[in-house]
Amino acid sequence: MLINHPILGPRDAAEFVYKGDAMLIHRPDWQADDALAQFTDYGYLRDNPAGLHRELWFHEQGDRSWLVVTRNTTTHEITKVELARDVARAEGRSR
């Protein structure tokens, strides 16, 4: 697989480390009343879809940026690659 890095261009997927579902950038609020239940879901439950999947890849053998890759889990086709930083900021996160 080739991952079209937004800064570096097409890179071999073997340069990356896979983390998992991109929802992992949404860490729950530890002060919420139901924080325990939220963290259990966050830590252990996954949508695991067959089809389009937004997921985190870390460019360990490259510029060490985190990417959000949209990939089809039934064909391995990658349709979108974003910097995780941009995704988080677009959703109102400051860091």
Place this chain on the structure above:
Amino acid sequence: MHYSGFKVIKEALTGHRGWGPAWRDATPKAQYDYVIIGGGGHGLATAYYLAKEFKQARIAVLEKGWIGGGNVGRNTTIIRSNYLLDGNEPFYEFSLKLWEGLEQELNYNAMVSQRGILNLIHSDAQRDAFIRRGNAMLLNGADAELLSTAQIVERYPFLNVNNARFPIKGGLAQHRGGTVRHDAVAWGYARAADRRGVDIIQNCEVTGFRIENGTCKGVETSRGFIGAGKVASCVAGSSSRLMEKAGMRLPIESHVLQAFVSEGLKPLLPGVITFGAGHFYCSQSDKGGLVFGGDLDGYNSYAQRGNLPVVEDVCEGGMAIFPNLGRARLLRMWGGIMDMSMDGSPIIDRTHIDGLYFNGGWCYGGFKATPASGYAYAHLLATDTPHKTATAYRFDRFATGHMIDEKGMGNQPNLH
């Protein structure tokens, strides 16, 4: 029809006209007591033990494709019970004991071959860890033996024991481990279940669950609605896809694991060797092909095929300890989809929906578990209590902190 040596001779002399189909091609009835979704090894074993040990009841197995077409025909056929943790070892040892009596039990030649399995050791620390594992196995009634390098060289003279990075310093052997003809396991359980009245319904895809007031009443399928007293999901690899139809999210990611077989060779490798440090394991099939594998590709996939970097990695691992492997040509490679759970261990449990049960999360260790998985799941279905060897395989262990994490990797499924 009972299979026997006498029957083989009789058929040989009469033109093989007396062999019937091994199981009926059943058409679905409107209502069953138990509907098992998934006609793989585990589902068929569940149906068999349910019919035999627990309840005489109306039982159906629904299979989307054909019997033996999923992971039961895609694995590398190894059986063993060399686990460390209390939640696992009694279960896998129970499974190995069931394997030992399987062929007489099913009246089917599954080619169970207890040729032994050897885990290689490369450092003093690893030897200590494997001694601990071996003792845990002995405490649970399994067999284990620590072998020296000299003993390993005597049995496997072709191994490279002086690899610069991973010299072989010994090994932990389980002589009762070995291999089984995987297709025959599916066929044997299918035939035995069918003989006890289980309806095996192929080409019947479950498209949804009928859930009323928190109780599962049956399943919608490509062949119409089928009512059921109890519905049992048993579709490891596709568990998330199926349970999503019941509104459940699971502690599971689906990953692709590749396996490989070389061209047929003369007998070379008498047992199973695992080189965990190099992410490589290998056995030789009775047809002569070297059957080997290694790591997951590492990303979520339902594609049943992997990519080339893992092929290279597995072959490098093989060449490191097994240099003569380089003279053999790779004949075939394929991928299967694994339910990778959050702690590397399976789930056999009820769900929050009455009448809906779950068996999955087998990671890449499901084949060896087939008999015990079927037995324990049948026990759960019939009695609503877990089998004594499978009490730890609960859904809520992630919330309560009772993970069964053999490798100590935490909630990162692609590392288990």
